[in-house]
Amino acid sequence: MTNYQKIIPIANQILKKHDLCEHCLGRLFSKQLNLSSNKLLGKKLKKNSKPNQRCYICKNLFDNLNYFLNMMLDSASSYSYSSFSVGVIIKPSIIDRDDIIRSKYKLKGIDGIKTDIVKELVKLFSKKTKKTFDYLDPEIVFTVNLKDEDCTLRSKSLTLSGRYVKSIRGFSQKQKSCSNCSGKGCRVCDFHGILEFDSVEGEISQFLFKKLGGTTAKFTWIGGEDKSSLVLGSGRPFFVKIQNPYKRNLQISYANLKHVQVSNFKIVRESPKTPLKFNSLVEAKISTSSSIDSKLLQKIKTLAKNTVVVYEKSGKRSEKKIFSIKYKKHDETSFTLFFKFEGGLPVKRFVTGDDVSPGITQTLGVPCKCLEFDFHDIEVK
Structure with a gap:
């Protein structure tokens, strides 16, 4: 049978x-x-x-x-x-x-x-x-x-990488989340998680929403800068994950937005699972509380190829290397610092010596303040 x-x-x-x-x-x-x-x-x-x-x-x-x-x-x-x-x-x-x-x-x-x-x-x-x-x-x-x-x-979400150049001061890197949903996405913010588009994050998000559709955009930044800082050279690298995109192909690799220019736009498999190591080349304008002479300023050179210890309020301790450092004196109480360092070093705290050792203030023995700082290069290792 x-x-x-x-x-x-x-x-x-x-x-x-x-x-x-x-x-x-x-x-x-x-x-x-x-x-x-x-x-x-x-x-x-x-x-x-x-x-x-x-x-x-x-x-x-x-x-x-x-x-x-x-x-x-x-x-x-x-x-x-x-x-x-x-x-x-x-x-x-x-x-x-x-x-x-x-x-x-x-x-x-x-x-x-x-x-x-x-x-x-x-x-x-x-x-x-x-x-x-x-x-x-x-x-x-x-x-x-x-x-x-x-x-x-x-x-399925789509992840892109790129680099942005910011050549205008007074423009924030990060966007404030929608106060109604804390960034999760709701009807008030059209499910984007943000209401305004007046930051680097906002401008890039808005551009991608127009090109690809999607709801929220989640950024992974390779370092950060102040609102007043410029990001020059080849720009700061970033990754962004777009949730629920309509399109899955971005035809252009460059975008000239209102305040930032984005290059090297490409679709990647995923954002890095662990923080990427990178080096930054920065120009910082510094003022001092009392007169300094050229001989005193030479002490700054001792920081080159040395390690700086950074202490966080959480109790976490990290070490950052200074690869090169030089300065240019302007007058008795101001100078510009050009230095290359390991990513993650807080520039303003490095200058004032606030939970960063050794800092510029400690090295010179004169209270120093960082007025502004700009990024000339960010190099991913």
Whole structure:
């Protein structure tokens, strides 16, 4: 007796007590027979039975899948993608009836009805769009709610890297979060997490939202600067993750925005998991509380190729190396410092000696203050 002949009595027994559609009936036995189409098997098993009225398990849900397919197509119409995945929400009573049949007739190792609905939607959507189903790493994910007749779509985040040059003073690096949602994204801020676009973060975010769509933008900065600082040379590197983008391809690598210029824009796999090591070349304008002469200023050179210890309020201690240092005297109480150092050294505190040792103030023995400082180069190691 073949496997098919063995299942006929069980199928007939089920059909005597319960009306089942071809999909639900076929699913109960297709794995046992190594068949891929539940519907074809169900049709074969039902050929001698009365026409189906209303499926006991799914209530003829499979007849309405085109309605949900159109919802998926509408949801995805604005998105660029090559792969997709589908999740479904169905009434618990459907799962309960499916479990009753499987338990009553001791049917083991078969797909649940949710799995079958997903397979059918995947098949229909794939055929219509020619896109690839990817369970592990899809570019868009549908959640089809068959219970409430709703479909939501989530797009895989996109990470980009770039460098920005800031040649105007008085422009902040970071943007204040939306006070209503603390940066999570809400209706007040159009789900961006920020209300204004008046910072480096804001301008770059706004540009990317226009080009790629998306909700929030999360930045990973390679160092930071004051509002009054310039960022020159090849610029400061950064990474930005765009949540729920519509497009997945940025055609340009350079953007001249209102206050910043961004170059080397490119899509990358992900932001760095650990902080990147980098060196900065800075020009700092310094004033002193009393007169200094050229001989005293020469003491600054002793800091070159030395290590500076930085103490944080949290109790954390770190060491930063000064690679090179030179100065230019302007008058009795001011000079400019040019120095290259390991990223993460707080420039103003290094000058005043506030929990940084040795600092400029300690080295000269005269209280010093950093009026402003600019970045000429940021070099990632």
